[in-house]
Amino acid sequence: MATDTGRAAERDRGFLEQLNDRTFRRLGVVGTTVFALGVAAFIAYILFIQVDYALLVNIVYPQFTFAFLRVIGIVLVSSVLSVIAGVLVGLARVSQTRVTSSIAKSYIEFFRGTPLLFQLFVIYLGIPQLWPPGQFPIQGFNYYAAVIGLTLNHAAYVGEALRGGIESIPDGQMEAARSLGMSYIQSMREVILPQAWRNSLAAIGNDQVILVKDTSLLTVLAIPELLSAFRQINSATFDAWTPIVLVAIAYLMITIPLGKTIRTLEARADPATHGGDD
Amino acid sequence: MSLLEFEQVNKYFGETHVLKDIDLEVDEQEVAVVIGPSGSGKSTLLRCTNRLEEIQSGEIRLDGVPLTDPDADINRLRQRIGMVFQSFNLFPHKTALENVALAPIKVKGVKRDEAEAEARDLLERVGLGAQTGSYPSQLSGGQQQRVAIARALAMDPEVMLFDEVTSALDPELVGEVLEVMRDLADEGMTMMVVTHEMGFAREVADTITLMADGEVVERTPPAQFFDQPTTERGQRFLSKLL
Numbered sequence: 001m002a003t004d005t006g007r008a009a010e011r012d013r014g015f016l017e018q019l020n021d022r023t024f025r026r027l028g029v030v031g032t033t034v035f036a037l038g039v040a041a042f043i044a045y046i047l048f049i050q051v052d053y054a055l056l057v058n059i060v061y062p063q064f065t066f067a068f069l070r071v072i073g074i075v076l077v078s079s080v081l082s083v084i085a086g087v088l089v090g091l092a093r094v095s096q097t098r099v100t101s102s103i104a105k106s107y108i109e110f111f112r113g114t115p116l117l118f119q120l121f122v123i124y125l126g127i128p129q130l131w132p133p134g135q136f137p138i139q140g141f142n143y144y145a146a147v148i149g150l151t152l153n154h155a156a157y158v159g160e161a162l163r164g165g166i167e168s169i170p171d172g173q174m175e176a177a178r179s180l181g182m183s184y185i186q187s188m189r190e191v192i193l194p195q196a197w198r199n200s201l202a203a204i205g206n207d208q209v210i211l212v213k214d215t216s217l218l219t220v221l222a223i224p225e226l227l228s229a230f231r232q233i234n235s236a237t238f239d240a241w242t243p244i245v246l247v248a249i250a251y252l253m254i255t256i257p258l259g260k261t262i263r264t265l266e267a268r269a270d271p272a273t274h275g276g277d278d
Numbered sequence: 279m280s281l282l283e284f285e286q287v288n289k290y291f292g293e294t295h296v297l298k299d300i301d302l303e304v305d306e307q308e309v310a311v312v313i314g315p316s317g318s319g320k321s322t323l324l325r326c327t328n329r330l331e332e333i334q335s336g337e338i339r340l341d342g343v344p345l346t347d348p349d350a351d352i353n354r355l356r357q358r359i360g361m362v363f364q365s366f367n368l369f370p371h372k373t374a375l376e377n378v379a380l381a382p383i384k385v386k387g388v389k390r391d392e393a394e395a396e397a398r399d400l401l402e403r404v405g406l407g408a409q410t411g412s413y414p415s416q417l418s419g420g421q422q423q424r425v426a427i428a429r430a431l432a433m434d435p436e437v438m439l440f441d442e443v444t445s446a447l448d449p450e451l452v453g454e455v456l457e458v459m460r461d462l463a464d465e466g467m468t469m470m471v472v473t474h475e476m477g478f479a480r481e482v483a484d485t486i487t488l489m490a491d492g493e494v495v496e497r498t499p500p501a502q503f504f505d506q507p508t509t510e511r512g513q514r515f516l517s518k519l520l
Contacts, residue, residue: 179359181354
């Protein structure tokens with residue numbers, strides 16, 4: 001179809017201008033395939049050449065299994081607590097009362113604005129020092145510090161996510177609920193929060209996945225979690241790849257099902273919220 | 279004594295004086311239609327009546343009880359005042375039935391079965407007996423607005439406020455909503471209606487209140503208003519409509 005002058009014009013244009021959608025798609029397929037093959041080859045090399053299976057069997061149990069269970073335990077407790085606390089932070093954040101909302105805002109600013117590692121140190125090293133030397137009463141405080149730190153930190157993120165969800169609900173919803181005689185609390189619980197929760201679910205889920213990965217910082221609290229196990233084995237055997245493979249599998253065994261659960265919750269929340277004029 | 283009384287009501291949005299010394303009385307069973315150009319304060323007047331907006335001075339009384347008293351139990355008073363909004367404001371995560379039954383269950387403590395039976399009757403009454411299980415997103419605008427009316431009625435209010443309830447509707451859906459309102463008026467409900475539907479105003483209203491620039495300009499029976507407004511402002515408003 002194209003005339004000679006047309007072709008000439010096409011040749012004159014740069015590469016990006018010449019790129020049509022079909023070529024772009026093909027490039028995408030080729031690019032991702034090459035990448036995937038490279039990764040697959042690398043993984044195969046690691047699994048067949050680098051990993052020491054005798055060692056692997058040796059460390060899976062008890063060391064890695066216990067570290068894995070420990071991480072799951074800490075995640076479960078901190079996750080539940082951070083969501084509960086986060087809802088309170090979110091509610092305080094949208095409060096009409098200036099004092100309440102600005103305190104919630106400062107809370108969020110602090111916990112989002114300083115590193116979690118630092119916050120963990122503040123709790124783990126700072127709190128016991130408020131007692132006279134040697135008199136701090138709590139045994140195994142590192143576990144408490146871990147849960148407190150993860151909870152306080154992630155409550156800030158959950159609270160902020162929920163605030164976004166609440167603010168995305170039109171004012172008319174609260175007005176309609178209040179005009180029926182429902183109290184602020186009833187309106188929040190029955191009308192606003194169920195909708196806001198659905199809107200915030202993706203962001204809250206995202207944060208909970210990050211919480212799982214944040215447990216790797218607990219190695220500095222002398223908690224034998226997955227990365228501690230890795231470092232111990234690595235320094236004892238000088239083998240990096242065998243424990244690396246185990247660490248990767250262990251984290252993915254938590255985060256992939258967690259992501260799936262969140263997507264299921266989102267899908268289940270969907271039917272009632274699609275469309276609607278208000 | 280009138281059911282609803284406004285006495286020297288003043289309302290400001292920042293510097294803007296949106297309601298100026300409003301004096302108004304709505305009798306029991308009266309259908310008071312409030313009309314006027316946009317920005318005249320008529321919606322604000324309704325919103326002040328159930329304290330979605332606060333007034334700065336004056337008093338609004340329901341059956342002699344001051345609504346605007348800061349110590350008034352507003353949640354209790356609001357149960358006696360039904361409100362229907364321009365944008366429906368149905369709860370999108372609840373079915374039509376749940377929308378209607380929610381407040382009776384949560385606020386009045388009615389048992390779920392009873393509240394749902396009552397809600398079914400109300401939905402039947404507004405012509406939506408077949409849509410009880412539908413979510414708002416599955417209903418047309420006219421249907422949504424009728425659910426909203428049923429929801430307000432479920433609290434058994436003494437007075438109903440309608441805030442431009444047909445303005446967001448496609449023209450062919452306006453009729454079904456006005457019909458429900460007409461039935462309500464026939465049954466003797468006290469109603470305060472802000473609307474641009476002059477046909478409805480002429481036919482159903484007991485009184486027409488014309489507002490302009492935050493003031494009540496004229497308050498007359500509809501026959502007189504539409505025939506020969508007493509004020510010059512009323513004549514101007516009417517001439518623009520024709």
